[in-house]
Amino acid sequence: MGQIKIELEATMGDEDWEAEIIKPRMSSYVPVFEKDRYSSGANGDTFNRTRASSSEMDDGPSRRNHFMRSGFASGRSMGNRDAGESNKRENTSTMGGFGVGKSFGNRGFSNNKFEEGDSSGFWRESNNDCEDNQTRNRGFSKRGGYQDGNHSEASGSSRRGGRGSFRGCRGGFGLGSPNSEYEQDEGTQRTGGLFGSRRPALSGAGNGDTYQSRSGSGSGRGGYKGLNEEVVTGSGKNYWKSEAEGGESGDTQGPKVTYIPPPPPEDEDSIFAHYQTGINFDKYDTILVEVSGHDAPPAILTFEEANLCQTLNNNIAKAGYTKLTPVQKYSIPIILAGRDLMACAQTGSGKTAAFLLPILAHMMRDGITASRFKELQEPECIIVAPTRELINQIYLEARKFSFGTCVRAVVIYGGTQLGHSIRQIVQGCNILCATPGRLMDIIGKEKIGLRQVKYLVLDEADRMLDMGFGPEMKKLISCPGMPSKEQRQTLMFSATFPEEIQRLAGEFLKSNYLFVAVGQVGGACRDVQQTILQVGQYSKREKLVEILQNIGDERTMVFVETKKKADFIATFLCQEKISTTSIHGDREQREREQALGDFRYGKCPVLVATSVAARGLDIENVQHVINFDLPSTIDEYVHRIGRTGRCGNTGRAISFFDPESDNHLAQPLVKVLSDAQQDVPAWLEEIAFSTYVPGFSGSARGNVFASVDTRKNYQGKSTLNTAGFSSSQAPNPVDDESWD
Numbered sequence: 088m089g090q091i092k093i094e095l096e097a098t099m100g101d102e103d104w105e106a107e108i109i110k111p112r113m114s115s116y117v118p119v120f121e122k123d124r125y126s127s128g129a130n131g132d133t134f135n136r137t138r139a140s141s142s143e144m145d146d147g148p149s150r151r152n153h154f155m156r157s158g159f160a161s162g163r164s165m166g167n168r169d170a171g172e173s174n175k176r177e178n179t180s181t182m183g184g185f186g187v188g189k190s191f192g193n194r195g196f197s198n199n200k201f202e203e204g205d206s207s208g209f210w211r212e213s214n215n216d217c218e219d220n221q222t223r224n225r226g227f228s229k230r231g232g233y234q235d236g237n238h239s240e241a242s243g244s245s246r247r248g249g250r251g252s253f254r255g256c257r258g259g260f261g262l263g264s265p266n267s268e269y270e271q272d273e274g275t276q277r278t279g280g281l282f283g284s285r286r287p288a289l290s291g292a293g294n295g296d297t298y299q300s301r302s303g304s305g306s307g308r309g310g311y312k313g314l315n316e317e318v319v320t321g322s323g324k325n326y327w328k329s330e331a332e333g334g335e336s337g338d339t340q341g342p343k344v345t346y347i348p349p350p351p352p353e354d355e356d357s358i359f360a361h362y363q364t365g366i367n368f369d370k371y372d373t374i375l376v377e378v379s380g381h382d383a384p385p386a387i388l389t390f391e392e393a394n395l396c397q398t399l400n401n402n403i404a405k406a407g408y409t410k411l412t413p414v415q416k417y418s419i420p421i422i423l424a425g426r427d428l429m430a431c432a433q434t435g436s437g438k439t440a441a442f443l444l445p446i447l448a449h450m451m452r453d454g455i456t457a458s459r460f461k462e463l464q465e466p467e468c469i470i471v472a473p474t475r476e477l478i479n480q481i482y483l484e485a486r487k488f489s490f491g492t493c494v495r496a497v498v499i500y501g502g503t504q505l506g507h508s509i510r511q512i513v514q515g516c517n518i519l520c521a522t523p524g525r526l527m528d529i530i531g532k533e534k535i536g537l538r539q540v541k542y543l544v545l546d547e548a549d550r551m552l553d554m555g556f557g558p559e560m561k562k563l564i565s566c567p568g569m570p571s572k573e574q575r576q577t578l579m580f581s582a583t584f585p586e587e588i589q590r591l592a593g594e595f596l597k598s599n600y601l602f603v604a605v606g607q608v609g610g611a612c613r614d615v616q617q618t619i620l621q622v623g624q625y626s627k628r629e630k631l632v633e634i635l636q637n638i639g640d641e642r643t644m645v646f647v648e649t650k651k652k653a654d655f656i657a658t659f660l661c662q663e664k665i666s667t668t669s670i671h672g673d674r675e676q677r678e679r680e681q682a683l684g685d686f687r688y689g690k691c692p693v694l695v696a697t698s699v700a701a702r703g704l705d706i707e708n709v710q711h712v713i714n715f716d717l718p719s720t721i722d723e724y725v726h727r728i729g730r731t732g733r734c735g736n737t738g739r740a741i742s743f744f745d746p747e748s749d750n751h752l753a754q755p756l757v758k759v760l761s762d763a764q765q766d767v768p769a770w771l772e773e774i775a776f777s778t779y780v781p782g783f784s785g786s787a788r789g790n791v792f793a794s795v796d797t798r799k800n801y802q803g804k805s806t807l808n809t810a811g812f813s814s815s816q817a818p819n820p821v822d823d824e825s826w827d
């Protein structure tokens with residue numbers, strides 16, 4: 088077993104930090120890991136998020152006092168709101184300190200990325216997990232760069248930034264025997280992080296094989312075609328072949344991807360593990376729903392009305408679902424009626440089951456090809472989603488609802504061994520859950536035939552159709568054998584649906600598709616209490632620590648704009664003795680899964696993430712989202728804050744608004760806040776008005792629907808979703824177009 092040791096600079100102060108980032112000599116940093124020191128849980132040191140001892144910290148006491156004084160006013164007021172919830176919170180006392188210290192040397196610090204001879208090195212990193220290499224204007228240029236090479240993050244063992252512990256929660260799953268032609272590498276490692284039976288049973292199943300940070304290797308290599316996920320190719324050439332050509336599978340370029348994710352637990356308890364719906368679940372009934380398009384079937388009010396088969400009903404009950412959410416009430420009958428659908432509903436409101444249940448019902452009714460080994464599999468259903476973690480989650484839901492049926496769901500995604508994906512498929516595949524790059528690779532390798540596809544689902548559809556994934560989706564629907572849109576059922580789901588993307592979607596959908604809008608299209612979940620704080624770039628870290636110390640052990644996602652910054656902030660928080668892990672597109676897949684597992688099971692209650700984690704992830708008990716950096720678009724904001732306040736639970740989102748860089752968001756933020764009945768700070772309104780853009784399609788007064796079915800020729804029908812009676816006005820086109 089290798090020794091794992093991370094050397095962090097324990098006393099790196101506020102002033103040093105920016106200097107660290109832009110320091111050209113960063114390449115001197117070589118992380119050294121000491122496993123025993125940082126292994127978590129059983130035998131590692133642990134410490135609390137609230138500092139147990141500040142003796143090692145230069146500024147410990149003063150900072151703490153400062154926090155007590157400053158009191159983080161908005162945080163406090165929010166605290167009252169959920170006071171009654173505390174007893175529900177998961178105890179995370181076993182978290183390991185510095186859980187992912189290993190990761191912080193992962194790329195960036197050790198691979199000469201900063202040796203570009205200019206002090207903007209940090210900001211030259213791609214924005215938002217996107218390899219667009221835009222030079223950032225904001226940042227730390229005033230800081231004058233680094234001062235002293237000895238103060239690098241690798242500046243000596245005496246300055247290590249943390250103890251605590253880290254032990255991977257990998258292991259515990261038997262490796263399948265590598266017996267096929269696709270087996271590429273014996274060096275495969277498995278971790279137990281991703282498959283989330285929302286129970287801690289998996290966590291720590293193993294006992295820590297070496298967890299090494301490999302700079303820049305593996306899945307994170309290459310260009311990044313979309314806004315935030317799925318590395319496909321560095322060249323920008325043919326996406327289709329990208330993975331096979333080395334983008335991920337490593338056939339011809341770079342190191343091979345050998346990671347085989349651990350199989351999810353097979354026991355029924357794990358399969359059906361779920362978290363409780365929250366106190367606001369019943370309030371879903373009051374949300375306005377608009378269905379547009381011709382001859383929409385009526386909504387159903389109960390699961391019984393869906394007339395699903397007994398096995399499905401059993402699975403629904405075991406999953407703890409007793410009542411339909413609005414998007415389910417409307418989407419299930421529409422899909423059962425065989426209609427194409429574009430559905431937009433707030434984050435965390437059950438869109439996944441809204442498409443899975445009727446698809447499974449149809450498959451059960453119509454009969455499917457029984458799963459059996461075949462070199463070419465022909466799935467009846469293909470589901471695509473933009474990130475690996477999200478598609479895995481969807482797969483777990485598909486597996487849950489198809490439990491006890493002959494329907495076999497399979498998941499494939501990049502960053503894992505291609506041979507592993509193929510092995511999963513050839514064993515039988517009725518529902519294929521895939522990220523786009525890996526899907527196209529597998530199709531290219533003729534392991535998947537498309538002739539039988541009856542259902543094509545685009546989750547996070549606006550993302551799947553934007554400039555990042557759109558071209559690949561177009562290729563998918565024009566693949567040989569893919570049934571035309573008239574012959575298949577195409578379903579699109581998201582919490583946001585910009586109008587221009589809706590127009591693109593027409594190419595994929597039958598012209599008579601139905602459009603379901605639950606609440607505002609693109610509106611934020613009302614169960615999330617949103618706070619916007621004006622915080623300048625240089626005060627952000629201090630504010631973050633203040634807030635996190637106030638939060639205590641509650642699970643928190645911190646979003647930053649770049650991959651490198653995710654590592655820096657995670658490092659910084661570890662130095663502040665806040666147990667933190669990170670997830671972003673430059674991390675190897677097994678590290679991403681490890682990080683997610685550590686966060687999910689409470690080992691690291693803080694997850695620093697780029698937008699790669701903004702969409703879809705459904706993690707129990709995420710009580711806070713902090714936008715350390717605001718995203719560049721309001722839709723991204725809506726998705727990010729939707730990681731909390733799910734399924735009727737309440738959550739809080741705090742966003743740092745830097746007037747130097749975020750003014751363009753003021754106007755849409757005011758709209759999102761006011762539509763979600765949140766307080767709008769006066770200063771934000773002022774900025775919004777001073778940056779007023781006449782064409783902005785939204786109203787600070789709050790429309791019923793911020794955006795609507797773009798096919799305006801349809802007569803919109805707005806209803807309260809409980810009874811299907813018409814309630815509200817159709818959207819006012821004037822208001823739609825104007826902001827004030």
Ligand SMILES: Nc1ncnc2c1ncn2[C@@H]1O[C@H](COP(=O)(O)OP(=O)(O)OP(=O)(O)O)[C@@H](O)[C@H]1O
Pocket residue numbers: 361362364407408409410411412415432433434435436437438439440581582702703704705729733734
């Ligand atoms: N009818 C229901 N009853 C109880 N729980 C439900 C119901 N429908 C969904 N859930 C649970 O609610 C959570 C959120 O569901 P899901 O992840 O499908 O939301 P979503 O709308 O897809 O969110 P996002 O927009 O963030 O992707 C999940 O844990 C899911 O199991």
